[in-house]
Amino acid sequence: MSKIEVLLSSYNGEAYIREQLNSLSSQTHTDWTIRLRDDGSSDHTLQVIKTWQSDKLSRLVLGKGKNLGVIPSFFELISQAGETNDYFCFCDQDDVWMPEKMERAVQALKGVRAEVPAMVFTSTQLTDKKLQPIKIWPSPPSKSPSFYNALYQNIAVGATITFNRAALNLIRERMPDPTKVLMHDWWFYLCVSAFGEVIYDPQPSILYRQHSNNVVGGETSPIEKLKKKWASFRKHRGSHKLVGQAQEFHRLYADKLQDAEKRQQLELFISPRTTLLQRLGYLKHSKLYRQSSIENLLFRLLMLIGYI
Known part of the structure; x- marks a missing residue:
């Protein structure tokens, strides 16, 4: 066994x-x-x-x-x-x-x-x-x-x-x-x-x-879900924690990642996007996705305006 x-x-x-x-x-x-x-x-x-x-x-x-x-x-x-x-x-x-x-x-x-x-x-x-x-x-x-x-x-x-x-x-x-x-x-x-x-x-x-002391928990209503998603997006702003996690993965595993497309998408994600033109270029070439169509749309919008 x-x-x-x-x-x-x-x-x-x-x-x-x-x-x-x-x-x-x-x-x-x-x-x-x-x-x-x-x-x-x-x-x-x-x-x-x-x-x-x-x-x-x-x-x-x-x-x-x-x-x-x-x-x-x-x-x-x-x-x-x-x-x-x-x-x-x-x-x-x-x-x-x-x-x-x-x-x-x-x-x-x-x-x-x-x-x-x-x-x-x-x-x-x-x-x-x-x-x-x-x-x-x-x-x-x-x-x-x-x-x-x-x-x-x-x-x-x-x-x-x-x-x-x-x-x-x-x-x-x-x-x-x-x-x-x-x-x-x-x-x-x-x-x-x-x-x-x-x-x-x-x-x-x-x-x-689900109880008051959960570190992470599921949402129980559409409004609560929307609040959690927005809070999550806000949490990732400024310090750009999503990008920071991806950068840490790149630091540790870039030499091990043999899949050319995965490596290209990773490096595209962690590249600077300080101008509107750079953000438009990123959205054109990115193959990354979230599971929900609405979340995908919101995420791309936030990316476009430099929020993420």
Whole structure:
């Protein structure tokens, strides 16, 4: 049976983390371990984890560290991941995994050659804080996952991602500056889509709990969705974080990227666009895209006026 390591970062998660850990214990795939890094919790999270660990006689490796934030904390877990495992899952502290999550992910990834970096991600069953269903989220991608999408947009919900050892090695061999990365799951989508295979499974694999302390969460209404998209666009202004992430990818992987078109599109995206003529030239030649036609149009408009 394939060995799976779950990478879980916790922070002040005493309210829900036991329920999440219990859902890991209920997986139909039984050969798994948890590598948990607590990111400097100030509540009773560590006590809950240790009690659960004792009660369940679990296969849990617990590490404690200072508060780094979610992105650096997950990269710490990536750097510490075990050497004997075949597959790895990102895990958030406040969700609940469906029993066949690991088993389905392994079956999807077994179809990819071991030397090819690969990841699978799924939709989620969005719920309220009491796990009452709201809707399936996000909507299925209208276009296939690809590098040309990953430079503009992340469609992979981190808590649903499972990846193989080749993907882990791809990331660990050239670890990024976490301050240049928009989110750890986005970085995986970007890197794996550049060099390997990204698989989308439309069947939900987790109950994705929405509550007031979510770092990232799904929207529940068209107005809320529009607000989130606009906030996302505004966040990327000024420091040009989208371009900054692409520049970090170029710094680390340009020499490894043998696909001429991918390299050309990457370098086109990170080139200066200080004049209207440069921006018009970029839009004429760019093959990058977001999943929604409306978002694509808005993105191009913001690009045209120099907002991005």
